[in-house]
Amino acid sequence: MASGPFPTNDDIANATPIAAATTAQSTAGATTASGEDVSAEIPQDVGSTVWFTYTAPTSGTASINTAGSDYDTTLQVFSVTNPAQPVSYTNLTELDASDDIGQGPLPPGGTSTVIFNATAGQTYYVQAGGSLSGGAASTGNLVLNASPPCFVSGTHIRTARGEVSVEDLAIGDVVVTVSGEHRPIRWIGHRAYTGRFANANPDVLPICFKAGSLADGTPARDLWVSPKHAMFLDGCLIPAVHLVNGVTITTAERVDSVEYWHVELDRHDVLLAEGAPSESFVDDHSRGMFHNAHTFAQLYPDTPPQEAIYCAPRVESGYVLEAARRRLAERAGLPVPAARVFGPLRGSIDRCDTDAQGGVTVVGWAQDLAHPDGPVCLDVVIDGTVVAQAFAERYRADLEGIGIGDGRHAFSLTLPEALTQHGPHTIEVRRSADGAPIAAALQVAAPERHAA
Numbered sequence: 001m002a003s004g005p006f007p008t009n010d011d012i013a014n015a016t017p018i019a020a021a022t023t024a025q026s027t028a029g030a031t032t033a034s035g036e037d038v039s040a041e042i043p044q045d046v047g048s049t050v051w052f053t054y055t056a057p058t059s060g061t062a063s064i065n066t067a068g069s070d071y072d073t074t075l076q077v078f079s080v081t082n083p084a085q086p087v088s089y090t091n092l093t094e095l096d097a098s099d100d101i102g103q104g105p106l107p108p109g110g111t112s113t114v115i116f117n118a119t120a121g122q123t124y125y126v127q128a129g130g131s132l133s134g135g136a137a138s139t140g141n142l143v144l145n146a147s148p149p150c151f152v153s154g155t156h157i158r159t160a161r162g163e164v165s166v167e168d169l170a171i172g173d174v175v176v177t178v179s180g181e182h183r184p185i186r187w188i189g190h191r192a193y194t195g196r197f198a199n200a201n202p203d204v205l206p207i208c209f210k211a212g213s214l215a216d217g218t219p220a221r222d223l224w225v226s227p228k229h230a231m232f233l234d235g236c237l238i239p240a241v242h243l244v245n246g247v248t249i250t251t252a253e254r255v256d257s258v259e260y261w262h263v264e265l266d267r268h269d270v271l272l273a274e275g276a277p278s279e280s281f282v283d284d285h286s287r288g289m290f291h292n293a294h295t296f297a298q299l300y301p302d303t304p305p306q307e308a309i310y311c312a313p314r315v316e317s318g319y320v321l322e323a324a325r326r327r328l329a330e331r332a333g334l335p336v337p338a339a340r341v342f343g344p345l346r347g348s349i350d351r352c353d354t355d356a357q358g359g360v361t362v363v364g365w366a367q368d369l370a371h372p373d374g375p376v377c378l379d380v381v382i383d384g385t386v387v388a389q390a391f392a393e394r395y396r397a398d399l400e401g402i403g404i405g406d407g408r409h410a411f412s413l414t415l416p417e418a419l420t421q422h423g424p425h426t427i428e429v430r431r432s433a434d435g436a437p438i439a440a441a442l443q444v445a446a447p448e449r450h451a452a
Contacts, residue, residue, distance in 0.1 A: 006029050006030065006031060007025065007026070007027060007028075007029060007030050007050050009025075009050045009051050009052065010029075010030055010031055010049075010050060010051075011033060011036070011051065012036075012051045012087060012088070012089060012125060012127075013087075014051070015051035015052055015053045015125060015126075016050075016051070016052050016053070017052070017053050017054075017055070018052050018053065018054045018064070018126065018144060023052065023143070023144040024141065024142065024143045024144075025050070025141075025142055026139075026140070026141055026142070027048055027050050027071075027128070027130065027139040027140060027141075027142050028139050028140075029139075030048040030049060030050050030129075030130075030139060031047075031048065031049075032046070032047045032048065032049045032129070033089075036049055036089055036127075046074045046099075046129035046130065046131060047129060047130060048129055048130040048138065048139045049127050049128065049129035049130075050127075050128055050129075050142070051125060051126070051127055051128075052125070052126040052127075052128070052144065053123050053124070053125060053126070054077070054123070054124045054125075054126050055121065055122070055123045055124075055285045056119060056121065056122055056123075056124065056285070064077065064113070064114050064126060064144055065112065065113040065114075065144070065201065065203065066112045066113075066128065066142065066143060066144060069140065069141060069142050069143045070140045070141045071130060071138045071139060071140030071141070071142075072130055072131045072138040073099075073112045073128060073129070073130060073131075073138075073142065074097070074098065074099045074112055074128070074129045074130065074131055075097065075098045075099075075112040075113070075114050075126070075127070075128055075129075076094060076096070076097040076098075076114065076126070076127040076129075077094075077095045077096050077097075077114040077116050077124055077125070077126050077127075078092035078093060078094055078095060078124065078125045078126075078127070079092070079093050079095055079122070079124055079125075080092065080093075080123075080125070081093045087125070092125060095114070095116040095124070096114040096116045097114065098112040098113050098114050099112060099131060114126070121284075121285065121307070121308075126144070128142055128144065150189070150191070150225065150226040150229055150260030150261055150262045151166045151224075151225055151226075151229065151260065151261050151262065151263070151273060151278075152206050152224035152225065152226075152258060152259070152260060152261075153165070153166065153167050153258075153259040153260075153261065154166075154167070154224070155223065155224065155225075155261075155273050155274060156221070156273070156274050157169060157175060157263065157271055157272070157273055158175065158176045158271070158272035158273075158275070159173055159174060159175050159176060160173075160174040160175070160176060160182050161173075161174075166188075166261040166263065166273075167190075167259070167261055169185060169188060169261075169263060170185070170188075171185050171186065171187060171188060171299070172184055172185060173185045175263065175265070175271055176271075176272060177269045177270055177271060177272070178232060178269075178270040178271070178272060178277045179270075181269075183265045183266065183269065184265070184266075185263055185264070185265065186264045186265055186266055187264040187281075187295075187296050187299065187300075188261060188262070188263055188264070189261065189262045189264070189281060189287065189290035189292060189293065190259065190260065190261045190262075190290060190291060190292060191259070191260050191289065191290050191291045192257065192258065192259040192260070192291070193257065193258050193259075194257055195254065195255050195256045195257050195258075198255050198257070198258050199254050199255065202227075202251070203227060204226070204227075204258065205227070205251055205252045205253075205255065205258075206224045206225065206226060206227075206251075206252050206255070206258055206260075207224070207225055207226070207227055207229075207240040207241065207243075207244060207249065207250070207251050207252070208222055208223070208224050208249070208250050208251075208252065209222070209223040209224075209225070209231070209240070209243075209248070209249050209274075209276060210222050210248045210249070210250075211274075212248075213248035213249055213328065213331070213332065214231070214233070214276055214328070214331075215331075217275065218275055218276050219273070219274035219275050219276035220274050220275040220276075221274045221275075222274070223273055223274040223276055223278075224252075225240050225273070225278065226240070226260050227239065227240055227241035227251070228240070228241065229278065229279065230278070230279045230314060231243065231276065231277065231278050231279075232270045232277035232278065232279065232312065233277075233324050234320065234323070234324055235312060235313075236312055236313050236314070236315040236320055236324075237279055237310065237311075237312050237313065237314045237315065238314075238315050238316070238321060238324060239314075239316060242316055242321055242325070243324065243325065243328060245325070245328060245329050245332055245334060247332045247333070247334060248328070248331070248332040249328065249332075262280075262281040262290070263280050263281055264280060264281040264282075264283070265280050267309065267311070268280060268281075268282040268308070268309060268310050268311040269311050270311060270312070279311075282308045282309070282310060283306070283308060284308035285308075317391075318377060318391070319377065319432070319433075341370060342368055342370060342371075342431065342433050342434055342436075343368050343369045343370020343371065344368075344369045344370070345366060345367070345368055345369070345376070345431055345436045345437075345438060346366070346367055346369065346438070347364060347365050347366030347367060347376075347392070347409075347429075347438030347439060348364050348365055348438065348439050349362060349363075349364040349427075349429055349438065349439045349442060350363050350364045350365070351363040351364070352427055352442050352444055354419065354444060357418050358418030358419040358420070359414060359415070359418050359419075360414070360415045360418070360419060360427070360444070361412065361413065361414045361415070362380055362390075362411075362412070362413050362415070362427065362429065363410075363411070363412045363413075364392075364410070364411060364429060364438065364439070365392055365396065365399055365404065365409045365410045365411065365438075366378060366392040366409060366411070366429070366431070366438045367392070367404055367405055367409045368431075372405050373405055373406060373408075375391045375392055375393035375408070375409075376391070376392040376393075376409070376431060377389065377390075377391055377431070377432040377433065378390050378391070378392055378411060378429050378430065378431060378432060378438065379429070379430050379431075379432045379435075380413060380415065380427070380428075380429055381427070381428040381429070381430060382415075382419075382425055382426070382427055382428075383425055383426055384426075387415055387416065387417065388413055388415050388416055389432065390411040390412075390413040391411065392409050392410060392411045393408055393409070393410075393411070394408065394409075394410040394411060394412065395407050395408045395410065396409075396410040419444070423444070423445040424443045424444060424445045425443070425444050425445070426441050426442070426443060426444075427441065427442045427443075427444050428441040428442075
């Protein structure tokens with residue numbers, strides 16, 4: 001049994017925050033306590049584990065990988081099952097796990113990557129370990145990678161004095177937003193990667209929007225951004241990585257080096273980068289990933305922590321994204337598959353709970369038999385009016401147990417507004433695409449409310 005010294009984050013109670021694009025440490029001396037090997041997806045045991053926390057800067061698909069590590073890594077990511085209880089190994093829900101070392105091109109053979117749906121501001125727990133071989137777990141120099149959105153050096157930003165390369169901008173310069181408003185720059189963040197690191201880490205390689213790829217003359221010149229950087233399309237913010245089509249929107253194969261910049265205004269907005277609408281920086285727990293993050297506190301020492309407020313909805317899945325991708329593919333001259341054909345629908349409204357204030361939570365499941373492994377977009381309808389939307393994509397063990405696909409067909413949604421006192425109310429759950437109901441409508445009465 002190891003006797004130390006141990007890494008400070010050897011257990012979950014001392015997890016280290018991932019507060020930069022790249023986090024590195026040695027795992028020498030790391031141990032694995034009883035009950036700590038909590039992965040259900042990695043078939044072999046792991047050991048020499050260390051723990052990190054990751055607070056999601058945005059909602060949507062998140063990715064963390066071990067590119068650059070020099071030993072046989074494993075990687076797991078968890079959410080807290082019951083936030084009201086202390087964090088422990090028995091209070092975790094596994095979201096993804098990976099042991100890909102040995103399958104890729106990098107010494108000693110590959111990269112472990114976890115991909116999961118994250119909610120902005122929520123904290124997740126990341127366990128990095130070593131694969132067991134001959135009874136001992138491998139250790140070494142661990143590297144974890146995450147990346148915020150940014151512009152590449154050389155990108156022209158529209159300002160009150162014309163087009164200016166992003167690296168030549170300064171705090172106080174006035175930029176022109178997509179609405180035509182003139183607004184001063186509050187802060188500029190920057191970070192850089194060597195080609196050796198970037199070429200080993202796809203999450204860092206820049207994405208190119210070729211001139212005219214978004215619309216006629218937009219962008220005016222090739223525009224390079226980081227994968228997470230959002231473009232403003234169809235009234236929404238869509239990260240570049242979700243728009244790659246391999247022809248007019250592509251990911252760099254290799255770079256000698258890459259330097260990223262991001263421009264912050266007094267509030268989140270849409271800039272014009274090479275003439276294309278593209279987001280400004282918003283501090284959604286990601287400022288610490290920039291090399292010069294400390295300068296913000298020096299400039300604005302009295303600024304209190306604030307929740308991120310986005311200027312438009314961020315879209316990373318669903319029909320809005322699919323429509324944008326189809327439009328850009330057609331513009332690129334790519335063959336566009338026929339619109340999805342929906343099949344017979346089965347499902348259930350398992351519960352419809354109301355609280356004393358009239359709040360409603362609807363729980364159930366739905367499956368499209370023509371696409372049995374895919375999610376179903378659902379509308380929640382009260383008295384004939386659509387009041388909310390949900391995706392039937394959450395995992396439930398009981399559904400998998402009775403043969404409902406892989407069990408990822410559940411939904412649970414608390415409605416945004418309470419019921420009025422008048423009733424009863426008719427509640428339905430329908431497929432968004434065609435209005436097909438998943439089950440018979442329910443009659444729900446709002447609770448009576450008495451004056452104090």
